[in-house]
Amino acid sequence: MVGGLDFSVVRENLPYFFLGRYPKGPLGGVALTLYLAVVSLVLSFLGGLILGLLSVSRNRLIKWGSTAVIQTIRGMPLLMVIFWMFFLLPAMLGSGMSADWTIITALTLFTSSYMSEIVRAGILGIPKGQMEAAVSTGLSHKQAMTYVILPQALRNMIPSFVNQFVSMIKDTSLAFIVGVSELTHIATQMNNRTMLYPTEIFLFIAVIYFIMCFAFTELSRWLERRSAWRKSI
Amino acid sequence: MARKIGLLVMALAMVGAMCGAALAGDTLAEVKKKGVLVAGVKDSLPPFGSVDPKTKEFVGYDIDFVKYIAKKLGVKVEYKPVTSANRMPMLMEGRVDILAATMTKTPERAKQIDFSYTYFLTGQKFLTKKGTVHSLKDLQGKKIGTAKGSTSEQNVKKAVPSATVLSFDDYPQGVLALQQGKVIAVTTDESILAGQLGKLQKNPATKGKFEIPDIQISSEPYGLGMRKGDTNLEKFVDATLLEMEKNGEAKKIFERWFGPNTDSPIKRGKFKITADRMGLE
Numbered sequence: 001m002v003g004g005l006d007f008s009v010v011r012e013n014l015p016y017f018f019l020g021r022y023p024k025g026p027l028g029g030v031a032l033t034l035y036l037a038v039v040s041l042v043l044s045f046l047g048g049l050i051l052g053l054l055s056v057s058r059n060r061l062i063k064w065g066s067t068a069v070i071q072t073i074r075g076m077p078l079l080m081v082i083f084w085m086f087f088l089l090p091a092m093l094g095s096g097m098s099a100d101w102t103i104i105t106a107l108t109l110f111t112s113s114y115m116s117e118i119v120r121a122g123i124l125g126i127p128k129g130q131m132e133a134a135v136s137t138g139l140s141h142k143q144a145m146t147y148v149i150l151p152q153a154l155r156n157m158i159p160s161f162v163n164q165f166v167s168m169i170k171d172t173s174l175a176f177i178v179g180v181s182e183l184t185h186i187a188t189q190m191n192n193r194t195m196l197y198p199t200e201i202f203l204f205i206a207v208i209y210f211i212m213c214f215a216f217t218e219l220s221r222w223l224e225r226r227s228a229w230r231k232s233i
Numbered sequence: 234m235a236r237k238i239g240l241l242v243m244a245l246a247m248v249g250a251m252c253g254a255a256l257a258g259d260t261l262a263e264v265k266k267k268g269v270l271v272a273g274v275k276d277s278l279p280p281f282g283s284v285d286p287k288t289k290e291f292v293g294y295d296i297d298f299v300k301y302i303a304k305k306l307g308v309k310v311e312y313k314p315v316t317s318a319n320r321m322p323m324l325m326e327g328r329v330d331i332l333a334a335t336m337t338k339t340p341e342r343a344k345q346i347d348f349s350y351t352y353f354l355t356g357q358k359f360l361t362k363k364g365t366v367h368s369l370k371d372l373q374g375k376k377i378g379t380a381k382g383s384t385s386e387q388n389v390k391k392a393v394p395s396a397t398v399l400s401f402d403d404y405p406q407g408v409l410a411l412q413q414g415k416v417i418a419v420t421t422d423e424s425i426l427a428g429q430l431g432k433l434q435k436n437p438a439t440k441g442k443f444e445i446p447d448i449q450i451s452s453e454p455y456g457l458g459m460r461k462g463d464t465n466l467e468k469f470v471d472a473t474l475l476e477m478e479k480n481g482e483a484k485k486i487f488e489r490w491f492g493p494n495t496d497s498p499i500k501r502g503k504f505k506i507t508a509d510r511m512g513l514e
Contacts, residue, residue, distance in 0.1 A: 016286035024289040025312075086319070090326050177402070179276070179314040189277040189284060192405040195432035 009197045010204045013190060017204070020181045028181035030208060036100065036172045036182060040107035041165055047108055048115020055120050066116075073113040078171055082106045086178045103175040111168045118160040122153035162220045166213045173209075183208060260330050261465040268308050272299045273329035276314035277403065280428050280490040280497050281335045294490040295333035298352055298457070301482060302473050318382040321346060324458055331470070332458030335425070337384045338512030347463065348456030349470045351511050352483070354504045355422040356449040357388050360411065360430060363444045366418055372396050378407030378416035384453065385421040392450040404429060412439065422453050428497035435496070454511040471508070478506035
C-alpha cells in the first residue's frame with residue numbers, strides 16, 4: 001500500500017501486462033507496444049526519407065504528387081487513418097493482413113508524412129552554395145544530394161526525428177480502439193475485470209510509457225554525442 | 234488533383250465492396266476443411282467474454298457457447314477480440330466466421346448479417362447511485378452514460394429524449410463516470426449492469442451505494458452473428474443451440490456465469506432457447 005493505493009493487482013498480473021496472452025496466444029502488452037513502435041519507427045524513417053526527397057524533387061509531377069499524399073495524410077487525425085487501414089485494407093487485400101500490421105501500416109503512413117516535412121525542411125535548410133559547390137566539382141545532382149547535402153541535413157534533423165518518434169511510441173496506444181491488445185488495451189481489460197483499481201492500473205502504465213519514451217530519448221542523445229562529427233556549416 | 238483522388242478512393246471502395254461480397258460462401262465446409270472456427274468475441278467484458286490473466290485463456294458465457302459449437306464440429310476455436318463498433322465489418326469482411334459478442338438482434342442489423350436463435354435474453358435497465366432514480370422522470374434532462382455503437386445508446390435516446398447521452402468506449406468506463414458523478418446513470422442490458430454492480434459491491438468503498446432500479450426500457454435478445462446467406466452454418470448453429478437447451482448444457486453455462494454465487498447474479502426465469510424470431514420483426 002502506497003498512500004492508500006493497492007498495487008497488488010499490478011504485481012500479480014505483471015506477466016500479463018508485459019506479454020499479454022503469449023505464449024498461449026498472440027503477443028500483447030508492453031512487448032506488443034514495443035514491437036509496433038520499433039517496426040513502425042524503422043519503416044517510417046525510410047518512408048519519411050523517401051517522401052521527403054520526393055517532395056523536393058525537380059520533377060514537378062513527382063513533387064506535386066508526393067506533396068498531395070503528404071498533405072492528405074497530415075490533414076487527417078491518426079485515429080481516422082487507423083480506421084481506414086483497419087476497414088479498408090482487409091477489404092482490398094482479403095483477410096491476409098493481421099490487425100498488428102494494419103496498425104503498423106497506419107502508424108508508418110502517418111509518421112512518414114510528418115517526417116517527410118522534417119526531411120524537406122532539413123534539406124532546404126542547407127545553404128544553396130553547398131549544392132552549387134558540389135555540382136561544380138563534377139558531382140551529379142544525385143551524388144551531391146547523397147554525399148554532401150543529406151549527411152549535413154540528417155544531422156540537423158535528429159532532434160526533430162526523436163521528437164516525432166517519441167510521439168509515435170505514445171500513438172501506438174490508439175491501436176486499442178480496434179482491439180489490438182497493446183499496453184493500453186491490456187490495462188483497459190484489467191480495469192474492466194477488477195473495476196476497483198483504475199488509478200493504480202493507469203498510473204502503472206503511464207510510468208511504463210514514460211520509461212519507454214525517456215529511454216528512447218536518452219539512447220538517441222547518446223548516439224548523437226557518439227557520432228558527433230564537426231559541423232561543416 | 235482532388236477529383237483524381239476522389240475517383241481513386243471511390244475505385245478502392247468499390248474493389249473493397251466486391252471482395253467483401255465474394256466472401257460469403259459455405260463457411261461450414263471451409264471451417265471443417267481448415268479445422269479452425271474463428272470466433273469474434275469480447276475480450277474485456279466479463280462475464281460474457283474476457284481474458285483470464287492467470288491462465289491467459291478466453292473465458293465467459295459467450296466463449297462457452299462457441300466452445301460447445303466448435304467441439305460438436307470437431308474443430309479448434311481461434312478467438313479474435315472485437316468491439317461493439319467493429320464486430321459487424323469484421324464478420325462481413327470474413328475476418329471472423331461467427332460473432333459471439335453480446336450482440337442484440339435487431340431488424341436493421343439483420344439486413345446485413347444473419348442471427349442464430351436467441352441464446353441469451355436480457356432487458357435494458359439503469360445502474361444508479363442508491364435512491365437517486367425511481368422512475369424514468371428522474372432521468373429527464375440529466376446525463377446518462379452508455380457505450381458507443383450499442384443498441385442501448387439508441388434505446389435510451391428514444392426512452393428519455395431530454396437526457397444527454399454520453400457514449401463511452403465500453404461500459405466499465407461509464408461506471409467509472411457514474412462513480413465520479415459525471416453521469417446520473419449508466420444504461421445497458423441488465424446482465425452487464427449486474428456484473429458491474431457485483432464489482433461495486435465487492436469494493437468496501439462503494440458497497441451498498443449503487444443499485445439497479447426496476448425500470449426496463451427494452452427487451453434485448455442476444456444472437457450469434459453469421460454472414461448473410463451462410464445457410465449451412467446457420468442451420469448447424471441453430472440445431473446445436475436447441476440441443477444445448479435440451480441436454481441442459483445451456484442452463485449449466487448460465488448458472489456458471491450468472492448463478493447465485495457468481496459476481497453477477499441474475500435469474501434465468503422462463504427463458505429457454507427455442508426456434509424464435511425475437512428481435513427480428
